[in-house]
Amino acid sequence: KIKGALFDLDGVIVDTAKYHYLAWKWLADQWGFEFTESDNERLKGVSRTRSLEIVLEIGGIVLDEEEKQRKAEEKNERYLQYIRQMDESELLPGAKQYLLQLRERGVRIALGSASKNASFILGKVGIAELFDAVIDGTKVSKAKPDPEVFLAGCRELGLDPEDCVVFEDAEAGIAAAIAAGIYVVGIGRQDILGEADLVIGGLEELVAAG
Numbered sequence: 001k002i003k004g005a006l007f008d009l010d011g012v013i014v015d016t017a018k019y020h021y022l023a024w025k026w027l028a029d030q031w032g033f034e035f036t037e038s039d040n041e042r043l044k045g046v047s048r049t050r051s052l053e054i055v056l057e058i059g060g061i062v063l064d065e066e067e068k069q070r071k072a073e074e075k076n077e078r079y080l081q082y083i084r085q086m087d088e089s090e091l092l093p094g095a096k097q098y099l100l101q102l103r104e105r106g107v108r109i110a111l112g113s114a115s116k117n118a119s120f121i122l123g124k125v126g127i128a129e130l131f132d133a134v135i136d137g138t139k140v141s142k143a144k145p146d147p148e149v150f151l152a153g154c155r156e157l158g159l160d161p162e163d164c165v166v167f168e169d170a171e172a173g174i175a176a177a178i179a180a181g182i183y184v185v186g187i188g189r190q191d192i193l194g195e196a197d198l199v200i201g202g203l204e205e206l207v208a209a210g
């Protein structure tokens with residue numbers, strides 16, 4: 001029986017990938033190269049710093065450490081302009097209902113996200129109080145596929161990994177859950193997330209299943 005559930009944020013609870021995309025594209029436009037939605041797939045679940053490195057690689061641009069830090073900050077400022085506008089309507093289908101169902105069953109809930117803006121976003125969409133623990137990019141040093149974020153989540157919930165389940169939309173996140181020894185449900189496409197123990201289209205399928 002499951003005692004704890006760990007949720008990724010972007011792609012599982014909200015679709016912030018579109019705002020990350022717009023903010024990175026804004027930087028790419030300034031540099032004068034094309035940054036496509038398919039390029040953006042490579043940034044999902046990846047830390048801000050690593051995302052910038054991928055974007056620079058796509059554009060063939062070389063920056064020193066100081067410039068990289070400045071550009072990462074500029075991207076984040078732009079991203080914040082989008083997420084400041086977020087509200088409950090941006091929750092993905094079934095997300096809130098499923099969290100409420102789990103709470104009714106006494107399952108403890110943690111967030112396991114790479115984002116440094118995770119707590120802010122949970123507040124904006126009005127579900128911060130549904131989480132017993134929030135592990136995000138401000139708390140971990142090793143990014144997914146390292147298991148650190150999910151192991152820290154289990155620890156904060158006071159549960160063993162084998163009593164928990166992870167919900168993830170990114171390959172790196174699924175690899176992180178597997179490395180942590182946690183049962184993992186992939187949210188998205190079977191052909192991309194085949195490593196997961198189970199793949200579903202979205203949390204609304206679990207709400208329907210009851």
Ligand code: G16
Pocket residue numbers: 008009010011017020043044045046047048051076112113114115116117118137170
């Ligand atoms: C999310 C996104 C990534 C983003 C990362 C860091 O991860 O999927 O694209 O680069 O957070 O975000 P920030 O710049 O806000 O710190 P997750 O783990 O929630 O899917």
Ligand code: MG
Pocket residue numbers: 008009010011012044045168169170173
């Ligand atoms: Mg994700």
